[in-house]
Amino acid sequence: xxxxxxxxxxxxxxxxxxxxxxxxxxxxxxxxxxxxxxxxxxxxxxxxxxxxxxxxxxxxxxxxxxxxxxxxxxxxxxxxxxxxxxxxxxxxxxxxxxxxxxxxxxxxxxxxxxxxxxxxxxxxxxxxxxxxxxxxxxxxxxxxxxxxxxxxxxxx
Numbered sequence: 001x002x003x004x005x006x007x008x009x010x011x012x013x014x015x016x017x018x019x020x021x022x023x024x025x026x027x028x029x030x031x032x033x034x035x036x037x038x039x040x041x042x043x044x045x046x047x048x049x050x051x052x053x054x055x056x057x058x059x060x061x062x063x064x065x066x067x068x069x070x071x072x073x074x075x076x077x078x079x080x081x082x083x084x085x086x087x088x089x090x091x092x093x094x095x096x097x098x099x100x101x102x103x104x105x106x107x108x109x110x111x112x113x114x115x116x117x118x119x120x121x122x123x124x125x126x127x128x129x130x131x132x133x134x135x136x137x138x139x140x141x142x143x144x145x146x147x148x149x150x151x152x153x154x155x156x
Contacts, residue, residue: 017088025087068106071126078106081130086114097124 003020007013018026032039066076079100085092093115100107101124109120111132121127 021088028084029082029088071106073106074104078108081108081110083110083112084114085110091115093120094123097127100124100127 003016007016014030017030021029064075066073079096082092082096085096089095093109093113097107097109097120106126106128107124108128108130109117111130113120117129
């Protein structure tokens, strides 16, 4: 039986993760950066939306696919950058990239990954990279698609 059986929504992941992960790792992945202002803001924005279930509606030809930056994805969401994803899972960025590729959704690799960019790009060639320039915040570039692995170069 999977540890995920019985988890029906995102909020049910937290107690399960608390039981499974070491305390320090759980503390890291369950919190937000700085004083958690962005975390609270995100929660408020998600709480403003509600899914409206509909019964007896023909969904045989419904598609969630979306085009973004010239690529077509299966759903209008993806996997956001997770700093130090290797803490909660062995080679966590590889695991996330594989899941995103299998689901045909975008994957954005964190700039604070423990895994080499080239290794993750080999798993999900269409991945993006969170390029974070320290210093002046207004000059930080947005996430951008990664070049094919053969053209990737380390810039640090």
